[in-house]
Amino acid sequence: EIVLTQSPATLSLSPGERATLSCRASQSVGSSLAWYQQKPGQAPRLLIYDASNRATGIPARFSGGGSGTDFTLTISSLEPEDFAIYYCQQRSNWPPEYTFGQGTKLEIK
Amino acid sequence: QVQLVQSGAEVKKPGASVKVSCRASGYTFTTYAMHWVRQAPGQRLEWMGWIRAGNGNTKYSQKFQGRVTLTRDTSTNTVYMELSSLRSEDTAVYYCAPLLGGYFDYWGQGTLVTVSS
Numbered sequence: 596e597i598v599l600t601q602s603p604a605t606l607s608l609s610p611g612e613r614a615t616l617s618c619r620a621s622q623s624v625g626s627s628l629a630w631y632q633q634k635p636g637q638a639p640r641l642l643i644y645d646a647s648n649r650a651t652g653i654p655a656r657f658s659g660g661g662s663g664t665d666f667t668l669t670i671s672s673l674e675p676e677d678f679a680i681y682y683c684q685q686r687s688n689w690p691p692e693y694t695f696g697q698g699t700k701l702e703i704k
Numbered sequence: 705q706v707q708l709v710q711s712g713a714e715v716k717k718p719g720a721s722v723k724v725s726c727r728a729s730g731y732t733f734t735t736y737a738m739h740w741v742r743q744a745p746g747q748r749l750e751w752m753g754w755i756r757a758g759n760g761n762t763k764y765s766q767k768f769q770g771r772v773t774l775t776r777d778t779s780t781n782t783v784y785m786e787l788s789s790l791r792s793e794d795t796a797v798y799y800c801a802p803l804l805g806g807y808f809d810y811w812g813q814g815t816l817v818t819v820s821s
Contacts, residue, residue, distance in 0.1 A: 639799075639808070641808060694751065
């Protein structure tokens with residue numbers, strides 16, 4: 596099973612600052628990686644797929660990068676509504692399974 | 705628009721089973737697989753398995769193999785997730801999510817299952 600490790604566990608920043616979140620895979624996943632945002636009491640929301648493509652309706656301040664085992668999610672200038680928990684997720688072709696990282700909590704400083 | 709409506713919260717005793725439903729609309733139900741993901745309090749999201757809505761084929765995470773059963777009813781566009789031999793660690797919010805574009809871009813509202821004696 597591919598394990599995803601996110602860092603940092605918690606990131607404390609102020610609105611307007613730049614946020615960089617990391618996700619490392621235990622083995623290469625190519626570009627088959629997504630990022631989700633989750634707010635309390637809500638289902639996750641897809642932000643980025645295939646490592647660098649923004650999902651429909653996602654603001655341009657969100658960008659993803661990386662391939663293989665190291666990935667990043669960048670939020671260029673934090674808005675108040677961006678403070679949430681972020682998860683990375685990979686899909687492997689064989690075995691066809693899906694795993695999530697443990698999450699990074701982005702909190703207001 | 706894609707909508708996924710799940711059944712309501714459940715409280716179960718250890719050792720019991722629970723069956724959660726997910727009714728889908730807004731897309732061709734039988735074309736795509738429906739996945740189930742759960743989230744225990746304060747924990748990461750955990751993929752449980754999928755069912756191909758067209759032919760009923762299933763694939764389960766090794767962690768849940770033998771305890772989870774996914775079924776579907778194509779007449780009502782509904783998928784069911786049954787989890788047996790419940791224990792306290794199964795207390796979680798259970799989500800259904802169809803894989804329409806390779807990733808989980810639509811999710812049900814979640815169903816809280818509480819396992820408590």
